[in-house]
């Protein structure tokens with residue numbers, strides 16, 4: 001699989017990740033890494049895990065979520 005964002009720029013780079021939102025292949029340059037807080041509803045009190053989970057999105061989805 002090739003990076004989708006690179007292909008739109010007439011470039012070809014191997015994808016090293018996949019956007020969790022749209023499923024587009026992403027090279028390292030185009031992958032946006034953001035921590036995702038994992039919520040859990042079990043019991044009372046502490047409700048988040050640590051460390052945060054990792055979440056990868058493409059440039060388009062990253063912008064759309066801001």
Ligand SMILES: [Zn+2]
Pocket residue numbers: 003004005006013026027028029030
């Ligand atoms: Zn790329």
Ligand SMILES: [Zn+2]
Pocket residue numbers: 019020021022023024057058059060061062
């Ligand atoms: Zn995306």
